[in-house]
Amino acid sequence: MTAREIHKVRTPSLALAYEEHGAGDEVVILLHGFPYSPRAYDAVAPALVAQGLRVLVPHLRGYGSTRFLAGDTPRSGQQAALGQDLLDFMDALAIPRATLVGYDWGGRAACIVAALWPERVRALVTGDGYNIQNIAVSGTPAAPEQEFRYWYQFYFHTPRGHLGLDANRRALCRLLWQLWSPTWRFDEATYAASAEAFDNPDFVEVVIHSYRHRYGYAPGDPALEAIERQLAAQPVIGVPSISLSGLDDGVGPPPEEDDDAVHFSGPYRRRLLPGVGHNIPQEAPEDTVAAVLELLQR
16 A cells, blocks of 8 residues: 555545554544645555554545545534544544644544543544633733734735635645754655645635634634534543644744643643644654654553
8 A cells, every 4th residue: 555545435524634654453534734735644654554444534524535425515624523533533444543643733633522522432542632722712912922923814814815725726735844843854755745735725714714713703604603602611631641832833832831731631742843843744744653652552
């Protein structure tokens, strides 16, 4: 099976694309973020397969080869949609339990399933800790330097930002790669390989909705409201977890004191990664693999 062989599985709302490697009994699901793609795990997947693991790498909604089944399904990027997609993916492939690895949007999906359906999660490797949004307090201003880092989110709240992402998606996302991982020297071929995923016909609508919904500026999909109500309670995560945080993360540098620890009730550790920015698995594949293997040895 090649690194680029794409499979599809039907969920209630998606023809969900994924890449599969290995055939072990233990399943590891690797979840990418925005604006990234499954290529973030190209060095991680084979290292896990070499340890006898079955590795699945989904294309999130709005990315790569994943497509909506119906034209009238809301192109939602809200957190509940990401969590539900992951659960549906596991159900469609009859996977009762898996180790979840994710960062950014993928980390949010992984944290949601770990919090709400812990019986389905063997262990969790999460980029930057607890990724479940607290939408109720999203209108509270942050420190000015953090607000500055969120410029792209405020841009996406405007009609101009919507048009700008549509017209300049590759250039804009490349800029985010540079700003969020300022010490990572990626080449053009590396970026181009991931940027192919942004040509998905639903990419712009899903991204724009994601950044508007999390601030309460766009309504959610009514079908997902029950999950959003559960997430509003900020549920704790009880599965064994490791948080990986890049010290050079340009969008959300990790604080000295881990203020996410309170959201984890099970075995939990935070690892700070020097010289690593926001794109953790692609910048630090060895650390990512080591975290998975450590959890599976418990």
